[in-house]
Amino acid sequence: MTIFKALTIAGSDSGGGAGIQADLKTFQELGVYGMTTVTAITAQNTLGVQGVFPSSADAIAMQLDSIGSDLAPDAVKTGMLFSKEIIRIVADKVRHYHWRNLVIDPVMVAKGGSPLLQQEAVQSVITDLLPLALVTTPNLPEAEILTGMSIRTLSDREEAAKVIVQMGSQYVVMKGGHDASTDQIIDLLYDGENYLYMENLRIETRHTHGTGCTYSAAITAELAKGKSVHEAVQIAKLFIQSAIEDQLGMGSGHGPTNHFAYQRRQRGEIHV
Numbered sequence: 001m002t003i004f005k006a007l008t009i010a011g012s013d014s015g016g017g018a019g020i021q022a023d024l025k026t027f028q029e030l031g032v033y034g035m036t037t038v039t040a041i042t043a044q045n046t047l048g049v050q051g052v053f054p055s056s057a058d059a060i061a062m063q064l065d066s067i068g069s070d071l072a073p074d075a076v077k078t079g080m081l082f083s084k085e086i087i088r089i090v091a092d093k094v095r096h097y098h099w100r101n102l103v104i105d106p107v108m109v110a111k112g113g114s115p116l117l118q119q120e121a122v123q124s125v126i127t128d129l130l131p132l133a134l135v136t137t138p139n140l141p142e143a144e145i146l147t148g149m150s151i152r153t154l155s156d157r158e159e160a161a162k163v164i165v166q167m168g169s170q171y172v173v174m175k176g177g178h179d180a181s182t183d184q185i186i187d188l189l190y191d192g193e194n195y196l197y198m199e200n201l202r203i204e205t206r207h208t209h210g211t212g213c214t215y216s217a218a219i220t221a222e223l224a225k226g227k228s229v230h231e232a233v234q235i236a237k238l239f240i241q242s243a244i245e246d247q248l249g250m251g252s253g254h255g256p257t258n259h260f261a262y263q264r265r266q267r268g269e270i271h272v
């Protein structure tokens, strides 16, 4: 039996809904062996982020070397990277170990508004990381910051996706969850030539903590198994929809999504 391996380079979320914890749960549920490089420890729960403690440059470089020298990942994703220095180390190691199937989730701000990427590091995401990316998965505010565009219409989204591909990412998945003007959520997948729109009805819930991390982790897991980007994104979409719909209802703020839900759905235990 072949077990494929995926690496997440991201921050730890003590509450377990986002970051490294969401990524590992997603990898496991999709049958992929998960590995980690912790870029920061956050003290976090459903009410917000109470503290951010970045890892040292040495700690990050050594984790990446330990993996790179022994456990070649089939796919890699990045989440919270926090600083220019961390981005530079990650980009250097991705190039050094020739890691392919790189998914960049350009995490910038947590739902409660806490910054997870320093403002001065945005340019490093563009210059150091995007040229290495197979897929980049910005939400709408992140796409606006990366491109410097104001994104209001669907044609703005197409234009912004084009700019991100010009920056070097081969594919862009622009997530539409932040468009509060409609109950229809529209994600856009752009491969440099064609646009694929994926639409679904907004699920009414406050328990959406970690949606972006979980979605990009599911894409990464499917890429690790050898799926095409289009196939990986379609499966990831089902994974995140199930995880949002089959609510756990934890905590008194924005609770985590349900990482068990996709497999429960596959087994016919729930119908979401």
Ligand SMILES: Nc1ncnc2c1ncn2[C@@H]1O[C@H](COP(=O)(O)OP(=O)(O)O)[C@@H](O)[C@H]1O
Binding pocket: 138, 139, 140, 175, 176, 177, 178, 185, 186, 187, 200, 201, 202, 203, 204, 205, 208, 210, 211, 212, 213, 215, 237, 240, 241, 244
């Ligand atoms: N309330 C919701 N109902 C259904 N799908 C959602 C909901 N919120 C987010 N999603 C989906 O979850 C994924 C992540 O979305 P988004 O909230 O835009 O990104 P992020 O979590 O990075 O801010 C996207 O596929 C989006 O369509």
Ligand SMILES: Cc1ncc(COP(=O)(O)OP(=O)(O)O)c(N)n1
Binding pocket: 010, 011, 012, 013, 018, 019, 020, 042, 044, 079, 080, 107, 109, 110, 111, 112, 116, 208, 209, 210, 211, 212, 213, 214, 254
């Ligand atoms: C450690 C850590 N990484 C990333 C995030 C952001 O996660 P995201 O999936 O964008 O979900 P929200 O936090 O916006 O709900 C995080 N909070 N913590």
